[in-house]
Amino acid sequence: MRKIAVVYSGNSAHYRTFNEPKYRKFIAELIYLPDLLEASLENYDVLIVPSQLNERLLLGAKEKILAFAEQGGVVAAFGPQPWEWLPNQKWEERETNFWWWKEKGASSGLVLAAPQHDLFNYITLEDATWHQHGVFWPVNGAEKLITTEDGGAVLYVDKISTEGTWIVTTLDPDYHFGSYFMPATERFLDGFLPWLAQGKIS
Amino acid sequence: MTQNNDILYLDPGHAFGIGSRESSFIKNNFQLVDQYELEAIDLHEYKCLVVHDFIDQEFMFKQREKVRSFLDAGKIVIFAGHLFKEWLPGCPLFTPKEIHQFTDYEISIAAPHTIFSGVISEEMTFNKGVAGFFARGTHSPVPAGAEVLLTLPGAMPVTYIDRQTTKGTIFVHAGRDLFVNRMQGKSTDRISVQLLQWVHEEYRNLQGAGEKI
Numbered sequence: 576m577r578k579i580a581v582v583y584s585g586n587s588a589h590y591r592t593f594n595e596p597k598y599r600k601f602i603a604e605l606i607y608l609p610d611l612l613e614a615s616l617e618n619y620d621v622l623i624v625p626s627q628l629n630e631r632l633l634l635g636a637k638e639k640i641l642a643f644a645e646q647g648g649v650v651a652a653f654g655p656q657p658w659e660w661l662p663n664q665k666w667e668e669r670e671t672n673f674w675w676w677k678e679k680g681a682s683s684g685l686v687l688a689a690p691q692h693d694l695f696n697y698i699t700l701e702d703a704t705w706h707q708h709g710v711f712w713p714v715n716g717a718e719k720l721i722t723t724e725d726g727g728a729v730l731y732v733d734k735i736s737t738e739g740t741w742i743v744t745t746l747d748p749d750y751h752f753g754s755y756f757m758p759a760t761e762r763f764l765d766g767f768l769p770w771l772a773q774g775k776i777s
Numbered sequence: 778m779t780q781n782n783d784i785l786y787l788d789p790g791h792a793f794g795i796g797s798r799e800s801s802f803i804k805n806n807f808q809l810v811d812q813y814e815l816e817a818i819d820l821h822e823y824k825c826l827v828v829h830d831f832i833d834q835e836f837m838f839k840q841r842e843k844v845r846s847f848l849d850a851g852k853i854v855i856f857a858g859h860l861f862k863e864w865l866p867g868c869p870l871f872t873p874k875e876i877h878q879f880t881d882y883e884i885s886i887a888a889p890h891t892i893f894s895g896v897i898s899e900e901m902t903f904n905k906g907v908a909g910f911f912a913r914g915t916h917s918p919v920p921a922g923a924e925v926l927l928t929l930p931g932a933m934p935v936t937y938i939d940r941q942t943t944k945g946t947i948f949v950h951a952g953r954d955l956f957v958n959r960m961q962g963k964s965t966d967r968i969s970v971q972l973l974q975w976v977h978e979e980y981r982n983l984q985g986a987g988e989k990i
Contacts, residue, residue, distance in 0.1 A: 585833030587830070
């Protein structure tokens with residue numbers, strides 16, 4: 576089992592999500608964001624960086640998170656990223672369609688780009704389907720696992736930019752599960768956390 | 778100083794908040810500061826503190842005495858969100874509503890109030906035909922003497938005003954920040970403006986009551 580630490584914002588959604596017993600059992604430590612710079616990441620294999628973190632504190636921790644990845648760590652980042660802190664970050668904001676499934680001929684527009692990947696032994700495309708806030712255009716050599724129909728990455732794995740691994744998704748299940756909204760987000764986390772803990776990431 | 782600087786709006790600094798940071802409505806009517814600045818700020822000159830749903834409640838818990846003193850000085854605190862730490866006087870922790878069908882999200886006006894005047898209930902319940910954005914639970918039981926404004930089915934309080942617990946006024950809404958209800962071309966746009974007007978009126982009433990004593 577990989578040892579997982581989570582950056583904890585203190586907001587109500589993150590409080591609920593990361594204290595939920597079925598997820599908490601995969602988490603070795605919640606590191607309170609204001610304490611992140613002083614915290615030791617040495618004992619951890621994976622650092623989860625949730626969505627919607629305080630801009631100033633997140634950007635202040637950018638070098639520390641990068642250093643963790645350069646030591647071979649796995650960083651999992653959730654949600655829209657309007658500020659640059661991921662390596663080779665290329666984020667494209669898109670208007671969020673919260674109600675696509677109410678429209679005629681509804682399609683979520685999501686594509687399973689790497690169906691053989693071990694992540695999909697843990698989740699299905701449907702479990703990753705609620706809405707997106709935008710897409711990433713990752714560096715060449717990164718592996719896109721879930722994309723939009725035009726090839727924008729909704730979830731990708733980047734082992735190119737650093738010595739470690741970046742699992743980056745525009746999806747924000749940490750927020751939605753924690754705010755009691757969008758049931759697919761629970762199925763996503765039910766599979767994603769066990770995969771992070773013991774799945775084949777490469 | 779104009780009145781637009783006397784409502785302190787704590788900005789969680791989160792990605793979804795970018796729009797609010799750039800909004801002229803917010804800039805013109807609030808003093809927007811990073812949430813962590815609350816620790817150092819002298820609240821004396823402010824009449825109202827707005828606490829957003831993405832607020833760091835671990836931090837607010839450390840600031841709870843400051844919040845209490847502010848209220849006991851006859852001021853106003855507006856909190857929209859899901860309380861999980863007891864930093865807000867009298868407010869019970871959030872409990873989610875059990876949801877079986879979309880009608881479980883139906884919002885009702887429990888008591889007419891200027892804040893929700895002219896707002897159509899269905900337009901709070903539904904956003905482009907989807908229910909559930911507005912509120913999904915409650916802070917119950919509400920403090921003794923609190924005025925319940927909005928409810929979910931089963932008379933579950935969603936929004937209340939508490940003038941009993943402190944010498945000030947506490948407005949609690951178990952949902953997202955109500956000041957984002959603007960420019961959507963719906964009757965819910967009235968909420969942001971009317972809530973703002975209410976703050977100024979409520980403060981006048983609070984200070985007037987203080988003078989009588």
